[in-house]
Amino acid sequence: MGEFDIIDKIRREILINDPKVIKGIGDDCAVIDRGDFFELVGTDMLVENDHFHLHWSTPEQIGIKAMNSNISDVAAMGGRVKYAFISICVSESVDEEWISRVYDSFNIISKDNDFLILGGDITHGENVIINICLIGEVERNLCCFRHGAKINDIICVTGNLGGSAAGLYLLQNSPFLRNLVRVKENYRMNSIIEEAEELQIEEELYKKGMLYALNKHIEPSCRIIEGKIIAKFANSLIDVSDGLGSEIRHIIEESGKGARIYANQVPINKMLYDVSRDPMPFAMSGGEDFELVFTIAREKIPLLKEQLVEIGTEIFEVGKIVEESEGVKFIENGREVEMPRGFEHL
């Protein structure tokens, strides 16, 4: 039984008989009707040695990743974050300074995004675990769900995909980086990128496309401003936490539709071709890119693009919503091919 099976099981057993609950399990956030606005609630848990490593990332970077992966869920409803609740389990591998630096990072992000940290819990265990629960808000008519996709909608994404998964792949498989990690085991509290700077091999990493991917994995950003703009135009919206393939599946399953994805249009930074000859699986099933995927009526795209260009964000048209009976088709050079798999995110 995988993650989705368990979530499905829970969902089936819950009879929502509360008129205030607009959406329970099955979207990026739960949605509660608070009269003037919808309240959004989302939660994400990040685990040491799975979502982050203490010797790959600085405490600030771990804070950024934990917070942005959560903010991304609020962005994917078109909302703004209001309040954060942070639980952290610390291990003996980290000291006071480490904990303090993670919280400094949370404080900076909360100030930058104008939300408040209102609570949390600190406990001890064998590994570092960070769980964040965010409460956000969105105007009733601007809340954008996964389930609204319409036939002939264009499927778009907000930026390049696959970077984070490629970074993780490198950290796990590159002998070059493994040596770098070994070198710096002693200084734990630095990041692998700082380490590369110190050893003056930054340029070498950059030339190999490694630095791009590492940065995407270690210090991902998210699309909170874009989410609010896109929600005004889109019919459905989700963030990329498990790969484009998985997210489009969520949209069409919740919307009762089918999809065509055009392989040649999936945006992948050319630097990833230095990391792998075929970076498509990173983009399709790698995850943790925290870009937004949405479906939108074709005629609304120009106006949306106009508004996004003002904040420097480009969007990419990667597919089309079709009838449910047509299923999901992945099309490469006009031919139907199998959807790339191989980086199932746990």
Place this chain on the structure above:
Amino acid sequence: MGEFDIIDKIRREILINDPKVIKGIGDDCAVIDRGDFFELVGTDMLVENDHFHLHWSTPEQIGIKAMNSNISDVAAMGGRVKYAFISICVSESVDEEWISRVYDSFNIISKDNDFLILGGDITHGENVIINICLIGEVERNLCCFRHGAKINDIICVTGNLGGSAAGLYLLQNSPFLRNLVRVKENYRMNSIIEEAEELQIEEELYKKGMLYALNKHIEPSCRIIEGKIIAKFANSLIDVSDGLGSEIRHIIEESGKGARIYANQVPINKMLYDVSRDPMPFAMSGGEDFELVFTIAREKIPLLKEQLVEIGTEIFEVGKIVEESEGVKFIENGREVEMPRGFEHL
């Protein structure tokens, strides 16, 4: 830097300039003004081998403990739970059935208490971790904080203290129980209590006061119904998650008062005297009893007692609120003694 120091540091750095935030960090729940009512938000993280052990407890019992420790925080504001968000990190020590049984337990508790599970996260790691974030509600005029204690208030608790800490102490120190744990390592998914039943040594455990303490530690209840009643009468309210001493300190620090605690009046089940000649430290600094501690004007006690007796709950008067300058005094047989320590909860 301990847990409270870190929380204090965070708290100092947060300037709450949001008129909707009635209370941020520094009470059992954060309190947000939603117009007709106050929204309560609390979160607690439970860690394997600290808050629970897989071979001490069944999955249902772990679910009960995780949920009740969280519900207790809402009870301590006088509120009712509305929505739950559950993040769980599972390890290779548990299987599908285990996970499913924990969620069955959550579903039963949510039905019994009339709240909804609206979201969560499932991830993987080396240990089992459960984080729950609860959203509750309370009428504006019935929300009860830690900071309202008044001079001459009587300090009361809702039931016997020290049971949970005594249970933990036994599990960690009793050679008899250690053998029992060893015996049942193979069956992991049973609890130590079920094991005792199977070995027909239940009565023996009971006679030694062990079963009482083990039950309190492994399957604690909480005081959600009592909280709503007490909040109508009390000036300050908190739940016992870190021992009576620690909770009274929170109340007087937040209220700017002092306290006298009468040792002879602290309610301790007589069975705990079979576990330890001096069970007072379990009650004062053991924690996880999830009883409620509150301060109340003397004249309101009879009416409160009348309402609580209807649901079969007794209360115990353990002390008095005094001037801040008098500090905290622990009084035994009329003599001032030092407050018992020794079971600092991590």
